[in-house]
Amino acid sequence: MRPWHDKANAEFVTLVDSENILGNLFNLKAIPYGIMIDEAGRLVKSPFSINVAKKETLTMLEKWLTDPAYNATLLGNVKPASKSLNPKVIEANARFQLGLTLLEIGKKAEAMTEWRKALALDLKNWIIHKQIWAVENPDKFYDGNVDYGWQKAQLEAEKEE
């Protein structure tokens, strides 16, 4: 994470979530996601698909920072994310966590097996999907630039399978 943080001259705090703690807490299936929390620690806006390059996103965030009434409006509309009770999703999360632990102790093949089982249980989970790709093809992810063209081609290939 450090190279991206430094390259952006970031003044914000960057936290490292190597165990997918936030994914589990907020039941996330993909990233990037934004979560807005006010001064009192209240969830103001549940996880939402965020693109900070979009003008409307920045306008909304600026309004939130400057207009206390808007914070109250958002608070009134918020629906806290509920953790999934779907047994398949629960098992997928458990297998994903197990895979992370196995990878950490050097058991890459066993980790991949767990993640593939996890993905089969939660097919739309892009966090699991990309984790598999990144460990199988580190050159497409960790050589300075992420190869999104490769990801697109890979996705097409997998669809055909």
Added chain:
Amino acid sequence: MTKLILTTCVILSLAAGLHASPVSNLKVSIDSKLVAFSTSPIFKNGTWLVPIETLGKQLGLKVEMPDGEEMVVICGSGESELCVPLQLGEDAFSIDNVTYSKLEDLTEPFGFEIYKTTETEVEIVRSEQLAPKFTLPDLDDTPKRMQDFRGKKTLLYIWGSW
């Protein structure tokens, strides 16, 4: 004899202090709405004492004063069946026929959190409104808690390098 005199003095001092120092400028909000107190909260020994009946009602708590008992019993409502006894003279104080307790004793056992906007403005936050708590390391491996960001609006932007 000396011990008896000293003990008596301390108790009198507390009682006199409670009468002498009413502070009327504590603002308490729940769900962004200001609580209207008919009797003002009191600041004593570094803590706020609030009228139990008024605030308890606003928080949806049941307040009972069992006959013949020197205590106030506060009970949660809904799913919370927790009842907390507050001993009169120790945890709760009767002043001019109004019973007060510490703000924390009326909120924290029932899952509410207190957010201090200023020294005289507090917001009572319901636990179900709070963002989930977590701790994660920063880039220097220093653990950071979500609560460490209280007092600032925080955008949690979750992303991955892939």
